[in-house]
Every structure is written in structure tokens, then in C-alpha cells.
Amino acid sequence: MKRKKVLISSLFALCLFVSAIQGGAQEKSPVYAVEVDGIINPATAKFIVEAIDQATEQGGQCLIIQLDTPGGLMESMRIIVKKILAAHIPIIVYVAPSGARAASAGVFITLSAHIAAMAPGTHIGAAHPVTLGEGKESKTMSEKILNDTVSYVKTIAKTRGRNVDWAEKAVRKSVSITEEEAVKLNVVDFISPDLQDLLTRIDGKVVKFDGVSRTLLTKGVKPRSMQMSWRYRLLDIISNPTIAYILLMLGIYGIFFELSNPGAILPGVVGGIFLILAFYALQMLPINFAGLALILFAIVLFIAEIKVVSHGLLAVGGVISLLLGSLMLIETPTEYMKISLSVIIPAVLVSAGFFTFAVTKAVKARLSKPTTGMEGLIGETGVAVTNLAPEGKVSIHGEYWNAISEEPIEKDQKVVVVSVKNLKLQVKKIE
Numbered sequence: 001m002k003r004k005k006v007l008i009s010s011l012f013a014l015c016l017f018v019s020a021i022q023g024g025a026q027e028k029s030p031v032y033a034v035e036v037d038g039i040i041n042p043a044t045a046k047f048i049v050e051a052i053d054q055a056t057e058q059g060g061q062c063l064i065i066q067l068d069t070p071g072g073l074m075e076s077m078r079i080i081v082k083k084i085l086a087a088h089i090p091i092i093v094y095v096a097p098s099g100a101r102a103a104s105a106g107v108f109i110t111l112s113a114h115i116a117a118m119a120p121g122t123h124i125g126a127a128h129p130v131t132l133g134e135g136k137e138s139k140t141m142s143e144k145i146l147n148d149t150v151s152y153v154k155t156i157a158k159t160r161g162r163n164v165d166w167a168e169k170a171v172r173k174s175v176s177i178t179e180e181e182a183v184k185l186n187v188v189d190f191i192s193p194d195l196q197d198l199l200t201r202i203d204g205k206v207v208k209f210d211g212v213s214r215t216l217l218t219k220g221v222k223p224r225s226m227q228m229s230w231r232y233r234l235l236d237i238i239s240n241p242t243i244a245y246i247l248l249m250l251g252i253y254g255i256f257f258e259l260s261n262p263g264a265i266l267p268g269v270v271g272g273i274f275l276i277l278a279f280y281a282l283q284m285l286p287i288n289f290a291g292l293a294l295i296l297f298a299i300v301l302f303i304a305e306i307k308v309v310s311h312g313l314l315a316v317g318g319v320i321s322l323l324l325g326s327l328m329l330i331e332t333p334t335e336y337m338k339i340s341l342s343v344i345i346p347a348v349l350v351s352a353g354f355f356t357f358a359v360t361k362a363v364k365a366r367l368s369k370p371t372t373g374m375e376g377l378i379g380e381t382g383v384a385v386t387n388l389a390p391e392g393k394v395s396i397h398g399e400y401w402n403a404i405s406e407e408p409i410e411k412d413q414k415v416v417v418v419s420v421k422n423l424k425l426q427v428k429k430i431e
Contacts, residue, residue: 006316029061031199033223036065040072040105043228043235045079051226052087062090062207062216063252064198064223065113065372068097071104074129074239081112081156087187090114090207090214095122095179105126107170110157116188116208117198118179124187125176127153146172177214195223241330244281245339249347251275253354259303294325302351319352377401377417381430384413396426403427 013323032055055063094112095102098121100109107127130147157167163186182188192198203219301318326344382396388409403425415427
């Protein structure tokens with residue numbers, strides 16, 4: 001009997017010890033955090049997807065996405081939302097810091113999170129999908145896109161138990177609300193002033209996914225920050241419409257320099273790299289191919305002006321084509337996706353100035369007197385080496401030439417070249 005009591009006591013102590021170890025291990029499970037500040041694009045989508053996979057593989061108990069975005073591409077947003085909804089660890093979206101926003105695509109990402117929080121002084125909303133065109137067909141397509149987007153956001157809100165009606169209004173009517181209104185309307189869960197307060201607030205919360213429940217133990221845990229690799233940073237930078245436009249212009253300049261000066265090599269190599277980066281960035285953006293065609297046509301006109309003297313008409317056409325193409329290049333009414341006028345105007349002016357300078361030099365070179373070859377001798381002065389009656393020899397720049405004159409010229413008389421024919425100079429004496 002005594003042995004049985006000792007055995008039971010030992011087993012009980014062992015269970016407490018194992019439980020303590022498990023509890024300690026659970027408390028030490030890492031919390032991962034990423035920061036998304038900017039437009040939602042393919043680079044951002046790949047970064048978040050990889051961050052979720054990495055946090056899952058490394059045994060993280062949750063991943064915090066600190067979000068501040070004006071919106072972005074629908075396709076990239078859908079990739080992120082799809083990954084969050086299928087994640088095997090809790091995903092927490094935190095709209096922060098103060099002054100941040102979760103607009104457009106950011107609304108979908110926030111609603112898809114297991115736990116959503118906002119910092120004081122932030123807002124969320126304005127998720128109406130941007131469509132283009134005013135024709136009958138485009139209006140029909142716009143309605144289809146709008147209805148599809150509404151169904152999508154309602155499904156996300158319903159899945160996470162959030163306000164479905166507000167989610168629909170955010171898409172249909174572009175409504176936007178503050179952090180306090182978001183909590184009252186059950187759009188987000190709570191307000192946290194900073195990341196540590198957020199970790200304290202979610203400590204002990206039970207999150208259900210994949211048919212199981214997980215209790216978060218995050219109080220006092222220091223989040224492990226996951227940064228974008230240089231590769232994704234580069235993709236994120238060049239995905240900016242203004243940067244893509246600058247790369248396009250620099251690439252065109254480089255190729256033009258190489259064609260104008262064959263063998264220079266460096267301008268062609270650099271221009272080729274810039275063009276490849278520009279085309280990669282443009283294929284991720286809502287590009288208008290008519291705008292791109294106008295830009296390329298402008299370059300053709302500038303080059304043609306050098307070859308064909310049109311008294312500046314081709315150059316003027318090139319400037320107009322370049323300006324219109326630059327304004328039309330990115331096909332979206334959304335301001336943050338447009339190319340800044342502060343970049344377009346200087347680029348057009350610099351291009352116009354450069355090609356005007358090149359045209360002026362080409363015209364001057366064409367109109368100037370030849371300085372080499374046989375034609376370069378016309379107008380040059382020399383001395384008669386022999387008597388010319390009518391033929392003889394003259395010295396031009398220290399070279400002896402056969403010459404002919406219509407009038408007799410004595411030896412040592414100064415002469416000027418009138419014309420050149422069959423390697424013989426036609427000269428006349430200088431009075």
C-alpha cells in the first residue's frame with residue numbers, strides 16, 4: 001500500500017514536471033513579425049507568403065504583419081489573402097504606426113487575419129476596385145468586377161466572423177472609418193498603441209484553424225523581425241511606377257547612345273539592363289500599351305530628325321508624342337499608382353533638350369565645309385612650286401599636287417584651290 005502511494009506520488013510529480021516543461025516550451029515559442037509599408041505588389045506578396053512559410057517551419061506560434069498601405073494590385077492582394085486563410089499558424093494584422101492606413105487591398109488583408117488590431121490615429125476602408133473606361137462594354141465589365149469583389153470580401157469577413165455589411169460598404173461605397181469605429185463595428189478586434197501592448201492583449205487568446213485550437217502565450221515575448229531580402233527589396237523598388245518610368249527612359253537613352261556611337265559598349269550594356277528591368281516592372285503594372293508605343297514612336301522621331309532635316313518638325317512631334325505617352329503609360333486613376341508629373345515634365349524637357357542639341361550638331365556638321373579628303377582641299381591656299389602654264393605643281397600644307405590654272409601663274413606665287421577633279425587641283429592666283 002505504501003509502495004502504491006509512493007508510485008502514485010511519483011507519477012503525479014512526473015506529470016507536473018512534464019507539464020511544466022511543455023508550458024515553458026510553449027512560452028518560448030517564437031513570435032515573428034514583418035513590416036509592410038507601401039503598395040501591395042508582386043514583391044510584397046512573395047515576401048509575405050515566404051514569411052508565413054518560414055514562421056510555420058520554424059515553429060512560430062504566430063506571425064504579426066504590421067501594415068501601412070494605400071492599396072495595390074488585386075492579384076497580389078488575392079495571393080496574400082489566400083495564403084493567410086490557409087496558414088497553419090495564427091496571422092495577426094496590425095495597422096500601425098499612428099497615421100498608418102489599411103486602404104483598398106489593405107482592407108482585404110486586415111479582414112482575413114485571425115486577429116486584427118489597429119494603432120491609435122489609423123484608419124481603414126476605401127476598398128472600391130478601380131476600373132477604367134466609360135463605354136458600355138467597360139461599364140458591364142466594371143459591374144462584374146465590383147460584384148466579384150463584393151462577394152470575395154463578404155466571404156473573407158464571414159470566415160473570420162467580422163462585419164459583413166461594413167465590408168460590402170467598403171467595396172461598394174468606398175467608406176472609410178477610424179480605429180475606434182472599426183472596433184465598434186466589429187471590423188477589427190481591438191486598439192493597441194504599440195507592438196508590446198499588442199502582444200499583451202493577445203496573450204491567452206485561443207485561435208481556431210485547421211480543426212484545432214491554439215492558445216497564444218505572447219506576453220513578454222520579443223518578436224523576431226523578418227526583413228525583406230535584397231532581391232525582394234529590388235523588386236519592390238522597381239515596381240514603383242515612377243521608378244519603372246525612369247528605368248525605361250534611361251534604357252532608351254543608353255541604347256540610343258550605343259546606336260549613335262557603335263563600339264562604345266558601356267551605354268549599350270547599361271541601357272539594355274535598364275530596359276530589361278523596366279519591362280519587368282511594367283509587366284507587373286497596369287500599363288497602357290498605347291502610351292508605351294507613343295514613347296517608342298517619340299524616340300523614332302528624334303532619331304529621324306537627325307537623319308532627315310525637317311526644320312524641327314520631327315523633333316516637335318517627338319516631344320508631343322513623348323509627353324502624351326508618359327501621361328498615358330500607367331492606366332489607372334489611382335494617384336499612388338500614377339507616374340508623378342514632377343518626373344514626367346523634367347524627363348520630357350531633358351529629352352527634348354538632348355535631342356535638340358543632337359539635331360543642331362548634326363545639321364551643323366552637314367552644312368559645314370569638309371575638312372578631310374579631296375573635298376577638304378577646296379578653299380585652301382598654297383604656293384606654286386613650278387610655273388603653271390597652264391599645268392604645273394603646287395604645295396598645299398606641305399604636300400605636292402598636280403595643278404592647272406586658266407591663267408599663267410609664276411613660281412612662288414600664292415594660289416587658292418577652286419576645285420578638285422581626277423586628283424588634279426584647279427587653282428587661281430591670289431592677287
